[in-house]
Amino acid sequence: MNAQYVIGVDLGTTNCGVAAARIPAGDETAQVELVPVAQLINPGEVSEEPLLPSFLFAPGTNDFPAGSTTLPWDSAPRFVTGTLARKRGSETAGRLIASAKSWLSYAGVDRTSALLPAGAAEGVARISPVEASRRYLEHLRDAWNHARPGVPFEQQRILVTVPASFDAVARDLTERAAADAGLHNVVLLEEPQAAFYAWLARHEDWRHRVSVGDTILVIDVGGGTTDFTLIAVTAENGELRLERVAVGDHILLGGDNMDLALARFVEEQLAAKTRLDTMQLFALWQQCRAAKEALLAGTKADHPITLLGKGSGLIAGTIKTKLARASVNQILLDGFFPEIPSTEVPQRQRRAALAEIGLPYATDAGITRHLAQFLRRQGDGLAMPTHVLFNGGVFQAALLRERLLAVLNAWAAEAGRPPVRPLDGEDLMHAVSRGAAYYGLARQGRGVRIRGGIAQTYYVGVESSMPAVPGLAAPMKALTVASFGMEEGTSSQVPGREFGLRVGEPAEFRFFSSASRKHDEPGFLLDEVGSELTELSPVEVELAGDAGGFVPVVLESAVTETGVLQLWCVARDGRRWKLEFNVRERVS
Amino acid sequence: MARVGQAFRAFFGILSGQLPADIAQSFGWVRRDAVKSAPAAPPPPAHKPADGALQILGILQRDARLVDFLMEDLNGFEDEQVGAAVRGVQEQAKTSLARYVKLAPVIDGVEGVYTKVEAAGPLAKDGAAIKFVGNVPANGKAPGGLLRHKGWHAQSVDLPKLSSGQNPAVVAAAEIEIE
Structure with missing residues (x-):
């Protein structure tokens, strides 16, 4: 059965939104509509709401009267999802799962282990951040299927948005959550890009509004995260092209x-x-x-x-x-949004050595400081954008938009650049899901696509072959395996290094990413794992077979059509093994 | 507060059984009663006719704490203090009432102005919808008069279905916080 709709899913930290467009036949114009989501808003009361709050509540026996959490498609759900979960959870926090998405991107814990609700009393069943994400998607799926019999959600073209700052592991886990919810081949799209697609769709004359050499800064402040992206306007064969050239770090602040x-x-x-x-x-x-x-x-x-x-x-x-x-x-x-010079950097508070397991919230609330750091990191000096697009409910306040613009313009004046022009936003609360649906249509060949590829450069750890010094670990070098901007549907072999893998034994590589080192090509060896690199969960592979054998392999990186990075070990005879992210082990 | 007050008089009217049958019917339980008395319905009646009234009391308490307000002794409080609290209660009560009961004036006219009975539309024929006051003719009817009160008409009531485990008589549960 062919898909009839493209569906954009904004899987947010505090709210999920859905937008959909019927795939047009022929030359028709597609209309993207917001899709309301049926959910419990009070005990015994199901209503369609514009957004699904991203909250799960694990009810105990006395939390709700018997039968009052029934959904039209599930007579006894194990979790209450959405508005009622948020309401009841405000009274009984120990049974509430919130911010699952932030946990999904946190390498400090095993994201597949049952650790939510974080503050649950003993005896309360817990689930993993991956399962929580799966349940939001399942709710969206079931609500859609209930409202539209005969048009199964899982058979439509589905696009799920993730923060641009999500690393390869968090993207992989998002894809896994979708697959667990029966959604195969979902396409991942970065939220700031989705917001920009929504703007493009709204301004058909966009080619007259921006010109070659312009850069557009997208500032997306959601309920719980802040995300920066730079999009450059370039030209190829006389046609304007859009290219996502930088993304910021993951900032838990919203x-x-x-x-x-x-x-x-x-x-x-x-x-x-x-x-x-x-x-x-x-x-x-x-x-x-x-x-x-x-x-x-x-x-x-x-x-x-x-x-x-x-x-x-x-x-x-x-x-x-x-x-x-x-x-x-x-x-x-x-x-x-303090008015600061562009040279100021976010303050890092030293964390207590024995920090409680919890989310690594940003210690500096100054979004403008994080922004200055992001713009400074893009090369020599300050990479001033020519335009800015705001996204997220926070920016419904004109005062906040004006302040950010004033700060940017102060920096522009300092750098001798013309003032930054704001792009009129879309509906700030729904632009991401709408934009995702537009992107889904663009993938069908209807409309412009932003070229971007992967948002970070990735490395595996390689122990250097220095003579061992007793008591000291051998210094770690970092081998580039995938470069920033590597495009969907391409793969690349990592030259210059062969690894010997033992058959029947798991082999593990330490795995790093960097949002700032954008020019390292595959095979490039960094002598030192510096502060520009962030360690992610390790990757591992196990070659099945009789123990004892020894297979020399080279590494190969590939980005799937759906935007997920994969690493492979390739033997000389062409046999291939996929490296899996090991999220079980805690990165210290 | 006029709207809420009116609505409340209506609900207490329901509670004491003084409401005309047609309005009660529009609240949905006379019909429900009929369904229950039908021989074909096998399950025993789980909910009583007054449940709808109790349910809306529960809703207004849940969303606006209206029962807390009505049951409180206001003697000894300054008007300013009462006013501060009432603003929030009224706002919330209005929102949730509007959510479940669609209320409209019986006659959508200007109070104090001569108005014809026909202005009530289909309700003009409903004896209970228009009350004549003052110099009423011997036959009890008149073509029109000064509109003193627009009246309220519940055009539709859409209360959530009660589940088997819900007891509408518990208008608000007692709360015990475990520290």
Whole structure:
């Protein structure tokens, strides 16, 4: 059966969105529509909502009345997914799974082991970050299939977006989660690129809006992550081309942090008068979010915050306070978007030696500092873009867009460059899923494609053959196996080095990536594993057969049509073994 | 608060059984009763007719803490303090009421202006939909008069189906926090 739709899935840290377009026959124009997702919004109440909050709740026996978590397609789901999960989870955090996507990209833990909910009491069943991602996809699949019988989700052309900063392992795990959900051959697309596709689709005259030599900076601030991408406009045979030339590091910092920072601030103000309980803190967080949106959109000097009394006494304990515009400006603008010179770098706090296992949140909240570092890393001096495209709900506030633009323009002036021009955004909340659907159509030959390839350069560790010094590990060198920009559907043999693999024994390679070293060609050997390289999960291979044999192999890297990096060992006689990411072992 | 107050009088009317049958029917349980009494329906009635009223009380408490508010003794509180709390309660109650009950005026006119009975549309023929006050003729009918109150009409009610484990009489569960 042929696919009838292309479906873009924005598998977000805090919200998932779906957009779809019927694949047109002939010369028809395709229409991309947002697809609402049916989910439980209250016990016993299923409703179609524009987004599926990325939360899972593992209900205990008393969390919901019997039969009230029934979905039209599942009479007794093991997990509650979406709005109701988020609601109930705010009261019982120990059963709530949130930010699964951030865990998926964290090499510090075994991402296939059952470790979520992170703060669960003993006895609460846990699942792995991969399984959590699978369950979101399954929910989207089932909701679609329920609403559209006869058009099975799993048989459509599906595009799943990932942060540009996701490394090869996190992409591999995302693909695995999709396969576990019965979605084979999903195509992965980077979120900032998806946002840019949405812009392209909205501006058919884009060729007149940008010109050769321009670079477009996409700044995508989601609920939990911040992602930077640079797209260059080039020309080939007189045609304009778009090329993704750089992506930033994975920064765990987003809109939720901003709301939380405001809530903390108000809580401190109130601390002298009263101590808030869990429910009130949650209410405060919601109210701060609403107050932030109202203040950033309007001109009022402050916004009331009212927390109803604890217990059944409503009026008796009502706490009333205000969030002032000045505080919001100070906390958000100066805290998250400080006006800094382009030479400033993010502060790194030293982490405690025995850090609790948890997500590696960014220690510096200054998004502009992370941005300066990103632009400085692209070569000599500051790589100033000519245009900027904002994405993510955070930027619905014009004030924040203006601040970022002001900071960029200060840097441009400093570097003697013309001011950066903003590109009018798409719908900031849904551009990623929409853009993914447009990309799906572009892959069918309908529309321009951004050339990008892989977003990082990859290396395997090679022990140097120095004479052993007792008590010291042999220094590690890094062999380039795949270069930044390697395109989908291509492969490349790594010259200059042959490895001997023992049959019947697992062989393991340490595996590294770098977003900043973009010119290392396969086979290039780095003498030292420096700070530019990030260690990922190791890769391993086991040659089946009788133990004892010895096979010389060379490495080969390949990028699948769906955008996933694979490493292979190739013997002289042409036999091939795929290297698998070993996410079980903890990288220390 | 007028809307919510009106709605509440309606719900308490339902609770005490004083509501006209046609409105009760529009709330969905007279019909449901009929289904239950049909001989073909084998399962015993799991839910009682008042459940719909209790359910909406539960919803308004859950979303807006309206029952907490109505049951609280307001003596001893300053108006300002009451006002601060009520703003949020009203906003939430209005949102969730609108979600489940589609309310519209019986006559969508300007209060204080001469209005014909026909302005009520199909409801003009419904004796319960228009109440004449003042100098009412002996036959109890009049072609029109000054519109004193627009009235409210629940055009549709869309309450979530109660599951077997739900007890609508528990309007709000007691909460115990384990520290």
